């Protein structure tokens with residue numbers, strides 16, 4: 001009987017071991033962090049502005065798709081102009097100094113495509129192409145940078 005209990009105990013240990021080791025692995029991965037994107041250090045005002053601008057861009061891209069679906073390409077120009085004006089108004093002073101050059105370069109590249117969308121073309125294929133160009137720069141930048149908490 002004693003032997004049986006010991007065997008049962010050993011078997012249960014064996015069964016449990018893969019669970020404990022995978023839990024340890026998960027802990028390790030979390031502490032090492034598999035996110036290797038560059039962290040941009042911003043103060044609270046800058047961070048709030050940039051993330052707000054990001055959300056507004058996503059909303060604008062959604063609204064553009066909605067207008068194209070109901071065959072209203074002429075609305076695109078207004079949606080983009082509204083976003084651009086809003087961004088200019090809320091832009092914190094000296095923000096550029098806190099951003100790395102390659103980040104700003106990607107931003108400029110993206111803005112060129114937003115400008116192409118704001119000129120008022122009614123050509124749906126052209127609009128779709130520029131939307132893809134804009135979204136390609138969204139993705140390139142997101143792959144490289146992150147914004148952690150604010151520094152102040």
Ligand code: HEC
Nearest residue numbers: 051054055057058103106107110137138141142145146147
């Ligand atoms: C030049 C770099 C850059 C470009 C271009 C860019 N983003 Fe971002 N975006 C970021 C960074 C950095 C973050 C923070 C991500 C993080 O910390 O994980 C972010 C966050 C976001 C968020 C989350 C906002 C929040 O409230 O947390 C959204 C939505 C977003 N971006 C949408 C877009 C869209 C849509 C585009 C293109 C039209 C775009 N971004 C272009 C750098 C960029």
